[in-house]
Amino acid sequence: MKEFELINRYFKGRGIIRRDVELGIGDDCALVSVPTGHQLAVTTDTLVSGVHFFEDIPPRALGHRVIAVNLSDLAAMGAEPTWISLGLTLPTADMEWLEAFTEGMHEIAEYYNVQVIGGDTTQGPLTITVCAKGIVPNGKALKRSSARVGDWIYVTGSLGDAGLAIEARKQELMLDPLHYKAALDKFHYPAPRVAAGQVLRGLATSAIDISDGLLADLQHILKASLVGAKIHVDKVPMSNALRASLDEAARLRLALSFGDDYELLFTVNDNNKNAVETRLKQYGVEPVCIGQITAHNGEVQLVNKGQPYQLSGQGFEHFS
Amino acid sequence: MKEFELINRYFKGRGIIRRDVELGIGDDCALVSVPTGHQLAVTTDTLVSGVHFFEDIPPRALGHRVIAVNLSDLAAMGAEPTWISLGLTLPTADMEWLEAFTEGMHEIAEYYNVQVIGGDTTQGPLTITVCAKGIVPNGKALKRSSARVGDWIYVTGSLGDAGLAIEARKQELMLDPLHYKAALDKFHYPAPRVAAGQVLRGLATSAIDISDGLLADLQHILKASLVGAKIHVDKVPMSNALRASLDEAARLRLALSFGDDYELLFTVNDNNKNAVETRLKQYGVEPVCIGQITAHNGEVQLVNKGQPYQLSGQGFEHFS
Numbered sequence: 210m211k212e213f214e215l216i217n218r219y220f221k222g223r224g225i226i227r228r229d230v231e232l233g234i235g236d237d238c239a240l241v242s243v244p245t246g247h248q249l250a251v252t253t254d255t256l257v258s259g260v261h262f263f264e265d266i267p268p269r270a271l272g273h274r275v276i277a278v279n280l281s282d283l284a285a286m287g288a289e290p291t292w293i294s295l296g297l298t299l300p301t302a303d304m305e306w307l308e309a310f311t312e313g314m315h316e317i318a319e320y321y322n323v324q325v326i327g328g329d330t331t332q333g334p335l336t337i338t339v340c341a342k343g344i345v346p347n348g349k350a351l352k353r354s355s356a357r358v359g360d361w362i363y364v365t366g367s368l369g370d371a372g373l374a375i376e377a378r379k380q381e382l383m384l385d386p387l388h389y390k391a392a393l394d395k396f397h398y399p400a401p402r403v404a405a406g407q408v409l410r411g412l413a414t415s416a417i418d419i420s421d422g423l424l425a426d427l428q429h430i431l432k433a434s435l436v437g438a439k440i441h442v443d444k445v446p447m448s449n450a451l452r453a454s455l456d457e458a459a460r461l462r463l464a465l466s467f468g469d470d471y472e473l474l475f476t477v478n479d480n481n482k483n484a485v486e487t488r489l490k491q492y493g494v495e496p497v498c499i500g501q502i503t504a505h506n507g508e509v510q511l512v513n514k515g516q517p518y519q520l521s522g523q524g525f526e527h528f529s
Numbered sequence: 530m531k532e533f534e535l536i537n538r539y540f541k542g543r544g545i546i547r548r549d550v551e552l553g554i555g556d557d558c559a560l561v562s563v564p565t566g567h568q569l570a571v572t573t574d575t576l577v578s579g580v581h582f583f584e585d586i587p588p589r590a591l592g593h594r595v596i597a598v599n600l601s602d603l604a605a606m607g608a609e610p611t612w613i614s615l616g617l618t619l620p621t622a623d624m625e626w627l628e629a630f631t632e633g634m635h636e637i638a639e640y641y642n643v644q645v646i647g648g649d650t651t652q653g654p655l656t657i658t659v660c661a662k663g664i665v666p667n668g669k670a671l672k673r674s675s676a677r678v679g680d681w682i683y684v685t686g687s688l689g690d691a692g693l694a695i696e697a698r699k700q701e702l703m704l705d706p707l708h709y710k711a712a713l714d715k716f717h718y719p720a721p722r723v724a725a726g727q728v729l730r731g732l733a734t735s736a737i738d739i740s741d742g743l744l745a746d747l748q749h750i751l752k753a754s755l756v757g758a759k760i761h762v763d764k765v766p767m768s769n770a771l772r773a774s775l776d777e778a779a780r781l782r783l784a785l786s787f788g789d790d791y792e793l794l795f796t797v798n799d800n801n802k803n804a805v806e807t808r809l810k811q812y813g814v815e816p817v818c819i820g821q822i823t824a825h826n827g828e829v830q831l832v833n834k835g836q837p838y839q840l841s842g843q844g845f846e847h848f849s
Contacts, residue, residue, distance in 0.1 A: 231568065235753070236673050237605035237737060238570040240665070243563040248551065250558040251646060253614040253660060257653035285557035294573040296616060296658030326571060333577035333656055338616030338649070340573060340660030343558070353556050417557055433555070 212330050215302055219311040220295075220325060227291065227324045239326035241292055247344040252282035258335035263378065268306045270397035271337070272313025277399045278420065279341035280321055281471040284406030285418040287351040288343030290321050295328035296338035321403055351409055351416035351475070356434035360414050360476035360502040363485070365402050365494050367446040368423055369460055370395040372467030377454075388450035395448070399471040404492045409475055412485045416475035422468035424509060424520075430476065437505030440465075442513045444499045458521050465511075465520060476502055532650050535622055539631040540615075540645060547611065547644045559646035561612055567664040572602035578655035583698065588626045590717035591657070592633025597719045598740065599661035600641055601791040604726030605738040607671040608663030610641050615648030616658035641723055671729055671736035671795070673753035680734050680796035680822040682758060683805070685722050685814050687766040688743055689780055690715040692787030697774075708770035715768070719791040724812045729795055732805045736795035742788035744829060744840070750796065757825030760785075762833045764819045778841050785831075785840060796822055 221234045232240040243249050256275050258264050266274075276293065283290045295314075299307075318325055323341070374392035377384045384392070402418070409416055415434060417426045423445070427438055442461055451460050477485045482498075489496045503510070511518040541554045552560040563569050576595050578584050586594075596613065603610045615634075619627075638645055643661070694712035697704045704712070722738070729736055735754060737746045743765070747758055762781055771780050797805045802818075809816045823830070831838040 232670070232672065237602040238572040238608060238663070238670075240568045240570055240606070240670050242568050242667075245565065248560045248562050249569065249662075250560055251612070251614055251660075251662070252558040253616050253648045255616040255618055255649040255651045255658070257618055257651050260651060260653050282557040286560070288558060292571070294571055294660050296573050296575040296660075298575055298577055298656055298658075328573045329575040329658070331575045331577050331580060333580050334654040336618055336653060336656045336658075338575070338618075338656075338658035338660075340571075340614050340616075340658075342569075342571070345560070347562075350552070350558075350560050352552065 215307070215330055219307050223311065224315040224325050225319050225322060227322070229291065230324050230326055233324060233326045239292070241326060243344055246347055248347055248350065250283055250286045250288035250343040250345050250350065251340065252279055253338060253340045254278045254282065255336065255338040267397065268310035269313035272310040273317045273398050275337045275339050276314055276317045277401045278471060279339045280401035280403055281399070281418040281420070283341055283343040284402045285351065285416050285473055286345060287349060287406045287410035287416070288345040289407060290323045290341060290343040290403060292326045292342040293318060293323055294340040295325060297328060297330045298333040298336040299330065300333070300335055349410045351406065351413055353415055353417055353430045353433035356415040356430050356436055356476040356502050357478065358436055358502055358504045360478050361482055361498050362438060362440065362500040362502060363475050363477065363496045363498050364419070364423070364446065364472050365405050365496055366472040367448045368419065368470050368472060369451045369464035369467060370448050371469035372463035373451050373454060382454065384454050388454050391448065391450040396469060401471055402473045402494065405473055405489055405494045408488045408492055409485065412481045412488065413475040413477050416473055419470055419472050419474050420468050422466040423474065424465050425468065426474055427509060430474070431507055431509070435506055437503040437508040438500055439503050439510045439512060440500040442511050442518050444497060446497045462521060535627070535650055539627050543631065544635040544645050545639050545642060547642070549611065550644050550646055553644060553646045559612070561646060563664055566667055568667055568670065570603055570606045570608035570663040570665050570670065571660065572599055573658060573660045574598045574602065575656065575658040587717065588630035589633035592630040593637045593718050595657045595659050596634055596637045597721045598791060599659045600721035600723055601719070601738040601740065603661055603663040604721050604723045605671065605736050605793055606665060607669060607726045607730035607736070608665040609727060610643045610661060610663040610723060612646045612662040613638060613643055614660040615645060617648060617650045618653040618656040619650065620653070620655055669730045671726065671733055673735055673737055673750045676735040676750050676754035676756055676796040676822050677798065678756055678822055678824045680798050681802055681818050682760065682820040682822060683795050683797065683816045683818050684739070684743070684766065685725050685793040685816055687768045688739065688790050688792060689771045689784035689787060690768050691789035692783035693771050693774060702774065704774050708774050711768065711770040716789060721791055722793045722814065725793055725809055725814045728808045728812055729805065732801045732808065733795040733797050736793055739790055739792050739794050740788050742786040743794065744785050745788065746794055747829060750794070751827055751829070755826055757823040757828040758820055759823050759830045759832060760820040762831050762838050764817060766817045782841060
């Protein structure tokens, strides 16, 4: 199949049409309008076969995931996702694979009201780069650099499930099949916290999405904000699958260090603590307070049931 | 080298800083402002090693080229390039290679006043996806769909040099070393017609950049505009290197079918013909009129010195 046929078949005329898109797929560029009083938020994530996903990942899951990880970055800025550009490099034009991949992609794009406005399809080793765009009212974006001493530290949901799925898949763990399925679904179909991110605008003092692991991503906030943090590891939310599958030390390693779950980590000052909890619950999100920002620049103090805690082992190497 | 070190060393704090960028590299998203009264133009191009360039391409040329091919799409819309996102997948973090690659990239970005606002660096087979953004006054973008019968067809410069370089490199041609160097330089360091594209706003009736070959890209205009074209192949501009290296039939094949030269192809109505020529010459561009739009929907009539002309052979398969 030639590139033009492929684009016509799987991309052009599929998915939603936004009113702010004057030209989508089919010219040298897409043409879109950013509403007055808004900034444009832009993020890019690449997924490489064998590095970011197993080569036999269901193509529908891959289509979902590559959009989800990008929307998660927009969520972490408090942006409303709007447009997506796709760089899709494929070894062969396998129609069954493409049908499922684009179905997964269009499904999540439609759910979040995002239009695929263009891209490039090329032949080569399976690699997908998405550039997602969103809009955010001027000056309202959630940054990493504005956490302050005394702010409360929250996460939007349970951590460690993607890690559980990947470790199990690598046959380092034997899981109950239902737990394995639950964890794998979370890895394959992460739900970016798009609504939560927008709710947090004007309430949170900083935010980031947890892609590299809770502690690694927390460090980005600490470095950008010149602060430290105290984390109560016993408060970190975990799924039943994770709790049932691993002992405490092992599950904490996954929940604190693995990443790939795409929950948000955010900080909020004491005045807005209740408002954040109430507002997020209205959107079906149960935020969990796991600690507090401290003045110890760059330092993270882990506490387990009141006692200092040391994380065992190194972080995981995801697909090594 | 870890991803963060790599980003800090080769990207963060390098290149120009634009005043419309509130956040560049270093948060979940970049934050930029589109000026009032302007639309955002977005384009994406992927270059894959062994498919779009030879594996031993000088890294500085690759850095230049991957930006140039994207800016060329913005030029073809009449957009002013502003911001770039980079998805860079590398087999290894070779510092010498990265230094030269990013130098090539930052050089051309600076020249065109474009800021690299973010991206993702991953490990895998060498693949580069750039998403370039630009701005264009509302309603002024140059589209493919608005060529009209009687419009004159122009190109902004000589065609076929990239094809000459690639064919020679594949040792299908023996060239004079100076001609080979000239052609290879044109392939490695294409100059996107950014200024020309902006000059053409309000003057040209349609435009496209010649990436897939003059005839293939002309077809895109014809299909989108529901018109035909008559092309005087003897008017198609060619470099001295191409003229000196090949006989007429062979050079016409390259000039008409090869692509990768990144000149603009545009149409202009009779009223604006002189104005276009005068204005482009003020910007150092010598546009060449090569034909005229006809009513024969989708049909291209080739003429050589007044006689019907048939292109010999098929189009080239670039890196096959």
